[in-house]
Amino acid sequence: MSDAQTLDVVVAAIEQVTPLIKHFTLARADGGTLPAFSGGSHVVVVMRGALRTHRNPYSLLSSPHRLDTYEIGVRRMEESRGGSHFMHEKLQVGSRLEIAHPVNLFALAKIARKHLLIAGGIGITPFLAQLEDLHDGAAPYELHYSVRSPEHAAFLTRLREREGGWLRMYYDSEDQSIAFESLLSDQPLGTHLYVCGPGGLINRVITTAQDLGWPDSHIHWEKFSAPPVGEAFEVFLARSRLSVHVPPEQSLLESIEAAGVEVPYLCRGGVCGFCQTSVLEVDGELVHNDHFLSDADKATRKTIMPCVSRARCKSLVLDL
Numbered sequence: 001m002s003d004a005q006t007l008d009v010v011v012a013a014i015e016q017v018t019p020l021i022k023h024f025t026l027a028r029a030d031g032g033t034l035p036a037f038s039g040g041s042h043v044v045v046v047m048r049g050a051l052r053t054h055r056n057p058y059s060l061l062s063s064p065h066r067l068d069t070y071e072i073g074v075r076r077m078e079e080s081r082g083g084s085h086f087m088h089e090k091l092q093v094g095s096r097l098e099i100a101h102p103v104n105l106f107a108l109a110k111i112a113r114k115h116l117l118i119a120g121g122i123g124i125t126p127f128l129a130q131l132e133d134l135h136d137g138a139a140p141y142e143l144h145y146s147v148r149s150p151e152h153a154a155f156l157t158r159l160r161e162r163e164g165g166w167l168r169m170y171y172d173s174e175d176q177s178i179a180f181e182s183l184l185s186d187q188p189l190g191t192h193l194y195v196c197g198p199g200g201l202i203n204r205v206i207t208t209a210q211d212l213g214w215p216d217s218h219i220h221w222e223k224f225s226a227p228p229v230g231e232a233f234e235v236f237l238a239r240s241r242l243s244v245h246v247p248p249e250q251s252l253l254e255s256i257e258a259a260g261v262e263v264p265y266l267c268r269g270g271v272c273g274f275c276q277t278s279v280l281e282v283d284g285e286l287v288h289n290d291h292f293l294s295d296a297d298k299a300t301r302k303t304i305m306p307c308v309s310r311a312r313c314k315s316l317v318l319d320l
């Protein structure tokens with residue numbers, strides 16, 4: 001995926017669904033049908049501001065059976081680097097945006113005998129679309145949804161109407177928390193586990209599942225977090241013959257894109273491997289923040305995932 005393959009969309013509706021989350025409905029600008037997707041898919045929204053272009057991934061929460069519009073939920077981040085601020089402050093009904101085609105890196109496992117879904121906060125969004133697929137399937141499912149207080153429970157009315165007995169809510173404000181050990185211990189063989197939400201929740205669920213002997217193939221997670229900040233550094237793009245400055249709050253990928261060089265991407269979160277780039281020279285340390293490269297790959301110092309990783313060096317040369 002690159003910006004050459006984006007779709008022009010228009011904001012058809014905006015609804016504030018919690019104090020921090022807005023719900024956006026997007027329609028194709030030419031009035032046509034949007035591309036098909038499956039539950040768990042995300043789109044990268046390209047936001048062209050006056051000073052900077054942001055590209056943030058958001059899960060599609062609308063039904064995969066309806067392709068006249070896409071729906072996404074955007075949480076306003078306190079530490080926003082600009083993307084969530086742009087979505088919350090700059091967009092109005094009728095605003096134009098570009099989005100990349102949907103990609104699914106968080107698909108339901110077709111062979112699962114049961115699906116166990118755990119959401120924290122804005123992490124509910126991919127499950128809303130997945131539930132549409134689960135209604136039609138043979139395998140049972142459970143959804144455990146944790147939020148800080150009732151006013152922060154986005155899309156609860158929709159969930160209660162559709163999910164009935166399959167939904168269990170947890171409110172931090174009422175000292176309710178998911179008992180991960182007992183929940184994950186007490187599942188039938190063949191259950192697949194899915195978790196989406198804050199990094200701490202995801203890590204806790206994965207660690208608990210692994211400690212209890214769940215196979216990695218049955219543990220699925222999705223985390224959209226901002227690329228880590230770091231020291232500024234310079235990169236030279238050897239094939240493009242371009243020197244690019246990477247400031248502390250901008251990712252290597254964003255800086256390369258701002259210089260007009262396209263790099264393929266899907267997740268922009270260090271998971272898919274699409275942006276993998278060869279390192280030709282580095283006179284310092286590569287700071288790998290991805291979940292894709294193995295320790296052996298990282299030790300070679302020959303490759304980097306620029307969507308989340310950086311360098312602590314004087315000179316980095318990439319094969320771009």
Ligand code: FES
Binds near residue numbers: 264270
């Ligand atoms: S775009 Fe997916 S790992 Fe970089």
